[in-house]
Amino acid sequence: MIKMSNKLMICITISVIACLFCMNLSTLAATSTSPRIAVQLNDDTLVTKDNSLTSVWTTQIGGVEDYQIEGNRIVTKSKDGKLVGKDGASSPWTTLIGGVESFKLEGNRIIAKCSGGKLIAKDGLNGTWITLIGGIDSFDAEGDRIAAKYSDGKLIAKDGINGTWVTLTGGIDTFKLSGNKIVAKDKNGKLMAKDGMYGAWITLAGGIDTFDMQGDRIIAKYPNGKLVGKDGINGTWVTLIGGIDTFQLEGDRIAAKCLDGKLIAKDGLYGTWITLIGGVKSFALNKNIIAAIITDDILVAKDGIQGTWLTLTGNVKNVKLTSITAEIPDxxxxxxxxxxxxxxxxxxxxxxxxxxxxxxxxxxxxxxxxxxxxxxxxxxxxxxxxxxxxxxxxxxxxxxxxxxxxxxxxxxxxxxxxxxxxxxxxxxxxxxxxxxxxxxxxxxxxxxxxxxxxxxxxxxxxxxxxxxx
The missing domain is CATH 2.70.70.10 (Glucose Permease (Domain IIA))
Structure with missing residues (x-):
């Protein structure tokens, strides 16, 4: 055993305390490698924290116009179209490309639409960009499938970066991929879906304003705020509630902001609506957390429907959450x-x-x-x-x-x-x-x-x- 003098012990103790103090001030906020909550402040600074609502915020980058997080990956777009990304809250930023209008993260893949409608994709932050097609208006990706729409409403899709584009239909306004299913709304509000690229289109409803699909569940909203849902393309529509402004699906949970600013949520199509909070401007949820921006741009959040609301920060423009189970392979x-x-x-x-x-x-x-x-x-x-x-x-x-x-x-x-x-x-x-x-x-x-x-x-x-x- 090595014996140390009292004087040496005191010096070591002071050094350790000083080290811990410095770490608390400068690095504690960066200990989370997998950000779960990402917030765009009113000055366009991006800050993140891990899945613990009481953890410390980490400042990531400024000048952000749009951003996405998936697992431990963060990708942001600046107002001039510059795309940058990083794996982990404390990792260095990697410049990905410029001239980007919109983008999406899907697993390890990054897909982006550039100026002029050119669609490009790459696997990983250090992969090589591959041009997929030109002249497109919007796109979506799920798993290995990529779908794109032209400004005239023509919808196309392919499986994999090197797959062959297949024309699906025309006259489309908005669309979404969910597993192997493709759901689309035409310019007249007709909602339809198909199973796979070569399946037959099935008409689901008419006069729809907005919709979402996750797994087999489809939720749709009419222009008057009526919210309906069904499980499966061939399921029966169930009226959920009226007076809805926006809504979101996450697993079995449905959350919605009413026209009067009240936030409500329920589990399953037949669950009971629970009022969560009022004065909501926008909200986000994952399997664990519900977050809302309320009056005066204050961000509040809670763990689950029955949790207690905590005030997280102010001056918030936008909030996004990622699933706690998602991780991008390093x-x-x-x-x-x-x-x-x-x-x-x-x-x-x-x-x-x-x-x-x-x-x-x-x-x-x-x-x-x-x-x-x-x-x-x-x-x-x-x-x-x-x-x-x-x-x-x-x-x-x-x-x-x-x-x-x-x-x-x-x-x-x-x-x-x-x-x-x-x-x-x-x-x-x-x-x-x-x-x-x-x-x-x-x-x-x-x-x-x-x-x-x-x-x-x-x-x-x-x-x-x-x-x-």
Whole structure:
């Protein structure tokens, strides 16, 4: 044991206290690497805090016109169109591009519309921008799917950065992607939806003002403020309430601001409305937090419907929340040396079709490109994640059938296709070797197998170029 004099002990104690004091003043606010609450102040400064309502605010950047947070990623746009991003509240900013009009974060992907309507996308802060199309008016993205609308109302969509654009319909005013479903409102207020890019459009309602969809739930508002909802495209509309100005969905929860400024919320279509607070200018919610900007631009927030309102700060222009479960894989920490073989109990001898040019087994077309490998296995066999990551897609997807896409960071994704059953959902963090689905023959398929793809920097590569364990 080393003995220390009292004098030395006192010096060390003073040094530690001084260190802690300095940390409290200068770095404590930056200890959260995953911002959950992001606020644009009236002077256009962006400040953030983690999911604890009592945590300290961290000043991020000034001159902000728009911003988004997803997991630990923050991306902001300045008034001159400059886009910058960072992973974690205390990380340095990375300049992404200039001339941007609007943008969206979707998993590890960043999609942006530039001046003149050019749509571009990249995977990760350090990825390469790829031009997708020009002349578009608005866009949306969900999982690996991207949809865009021209100013004349023509709606198009594609699966993946390198996918082929498909024309969906015309005369559209607004639209949204939700899993594999596409919901759109035409210029006359007709609300319609379809399941997948190649599904048939189904008319849902007429005379709609605004709408939202999350999962299978659709909420729509009429111009007179009447709010209705339904579960599933073929579900029955339920009248929820009248006198609504704006609303938001989050999981099973529905929150709405009434025309008189009162904020109300309920869980489920048939739950009871609870009055939360009055004098609301705007609001936001995630699975844990409800936040509202009230009179005099004061931000208040509470944990859940039954929580207690806390005053967080003043001079607030806008507030956004991110899901506590969402995390963006850090490309700097992802170093894949070997994948897990995706169908336990099989090996390369069970591959029935390799990567490359082939005669298509269904269409019989010669010279068809096969973008993955087919691994034969009995229906219901386990499919496991080849590497840890975040599930960014888990829906039916045309000829792929039931499809799972996992983002592993470092601009690498894997896809698992023709599944008979999903065992994960979008947003799940999965571990290497975790069972995520079951083998099947959904979509365009001639028998039970897994069509497995590896996507690097937006392009499919031969899965057998990687090692497996």
């Amino acid at each position: 490309p700097q920490n992802e170093n894949i040396t070997a994948f897990k073989w995706p169908v336990p109990g099989t090996d390369t001898s069970d591959i029935t079709s390799g990567f490359g040019i082939r005669v298509h087994p269904v269409t019989k077309a010669a010279g068809s490109m096969h973008y993955g490998i087919d691994i034969a296995a009995p229906e219901g066999s386990d499919i496991v994640a080849a590497e840890s990551g975040k599930v960014v897609f888990a829906e039916s997807s045309g000829s792929y059938g039931n499809r799972v896409i996992i983002d592993h960071g470092n601009n690498i994704k894997t896809t698992y296709n023709h599944c008979s059953q999903f065992l994960v959902q979008v947003g799940y963090q999965v571990s290497k070797g975790q069972v995520i689905a079951k083998v099947g023959s959904t979509g365009r398929s001639t028998g039970n197998h897994l069509h497995f793809e590896v996507v690097k920097n937006g392009s499919c590569v031969n899965p057998l170029d990687y090692k497996y364990n």
